[in-house]
Amino acid sequence: MPPLFKQPNFVHFWIGQIASSFAFQMLSVGIGWQMYDLTNSPMALGLVGLCQFLPQLLLTLIVGHVADRYNRRLICVCTRFTMAMTVGILAYGNMTESISANMIYLCAALLGTARAFEMPANQAILPNLIPNELLSRAVSAIASAREISVIAGPALGGLIYLIGPTTLYLSSMSCFLVSCVIMFFLHYNFTVKSKSPISMDHLFGGLRFIRGNKVILGSVSLDMFAVLLGGATALLPIVAKDILHTEAWGLGLLRCSPAVGALLMSIYLARRPLTHSVGKIMFAAVAVFGVATILFGLSENLLLSMIALVLLGSSDMISVVIRSTLVQLETPDDMRGRVSAANSVFIGSSNQLGEFESGVTAAWFGVVPAIIVGGVGTIAVVGLWMYLFPNLLKRDSLEQQTP
Structure with a gap:
């Protein structure tokens, strides 16, 4: 089996992911x-949130269809350029002192729209770049x-914010543009395997596939409801300022x-x-996520809060890797965009909607x-x-299993 980082297309894709994620994480602090x-x-x-x-919710059926019918690399390029321009609006608002809550809401909606198109295309590319x-x-x-x-990103974002929000937004915009250029030169050949007419049956194919696969349904819904209830990242600015009595640099430490x-x-x-x-490992990891959330809620000390969040992040990563691998391995390539x-939507529910719930x-x-x-x-x-998904609990391997 060849080493992962001897796969040139994967390395190219990996670097682009770093730049895009770095941009978004700095932006979240600002x-x-x-x-x-x-x-x-x-x-x-x-x-x-x-x-x-x-x-993301309203465009689910459309973005899945787009990711299965059009070049996924170009979708990522266009959406990341859109995100760069949206962050540019925030920078302009600060430079002209016209920034307002309504402007931030509008830009958040634009970012959500761009990410709605980017996420399925970005996820569906990976299995085509490397061996299974x-x-x-x-x-x-x-x-x-x-x-x-x-x-x-958040730690540096907190420090840059001390210089000024304009500088932070310009830094984030630059990272989005770098990621856009990297993805533009990615070697990726996309072919449409099915040119059947668009129908409701085709649009709903991803949701139907997930509903019919109890292991995938259980894993994605477990993550959604657990993080929806237990996610407290939207409250970090309040925790940092009003409970831990720290400044923007403290918020950056908490976020990272x-x-x-x-x-x-x-x-x-x-x-x-x-x-x-x-399966058992995934359930145990999500339970630890809940315990770490409770510990974070009880803490009034910056160091203890950071320890709780470290534990929270490590347990969540186990769930993410299991869920993502199961979805990619068990989904046919011509359905990966819709799935x-x-x-x-499940991920967005657990993150952005979880922020609203919090x-x-x-x-x-x-x-x-x-x-x-x-x-x-x-x-x-x-x-x-x-109790509801015993097949997921009993799942032993990540590899595809025939019924």
Whole structure:
């Protein structure tokens, strides 16, 4: 089996992922901190997540069809250029002192629309760049690249924000443009395997496939509901400012802490891929995610909060690698765009919609109770899903299994 990083197309793709993820992670610090500065409202932070998620939800059927019918590389190029221009609007708003909460909401919606088209195309490319036997390692390596940027991006973003939000947004825009150029020169030949007329049956193919595969349905829905309830990243600006009494640099440290745990775990999984009892391991990892969320909610110390977030990130990475590998290995190539689009809705629900849920519950009950209740809810979901999806619990290997 050839080493993963001797695959030139994969290395090219991997570098592009780092640049794009780095841009987005720096941007998340700027948007979160500036929105809270402008509004001092937990609800406003939640609405930013909702603005990013709604386009993803509404465009699910369309973006999956586009990813299966058109060149996935060019889709990624166009969407990343769109994200660069959107961040440029935020930079312009700060330079002209016309930035407002409504402008941030609008740009969040534009970013959500671009990411809706990018995510299924980006995910569907990977299996065409490497042999199947390297896919699990490749998913871990891609995750490592993402987590490297998640570690460096927020920390650096917090420091750059001290210079000014304009500088931060221009830095993020530059990284998106670099990623756009890298993807433009990726060697990737895309052929349409099916030219059948567009129909509702074709558009709903991805959702139907997931519904019919109980292992995939169980894994993606487990991740969605667990992170939807237990995710507290939208509240980090409030935790940093009002509970831990730190500045933007502290927010950067908190944001990068989950990535430290995820990076360490992804490096481990790239070197030692999971081979047995993957179902049980996935459930255990999500349960640990819930426990770490509760610990984070109870903490009033920056170091302890960072430790809890490191544990949270490492356990989440295990779930991500298992889910992503299962989806890619068991989906035919001519359906990967539609299945990845449907999977993106699950991911978006657990992230952007989870941010909205966290903002709403924090506004209703307070920040600390919202985080703790979310962690308890995650553990409850694990128990329920073990009962509802016994095939996932019993799943031993990541490799395709015939019924």
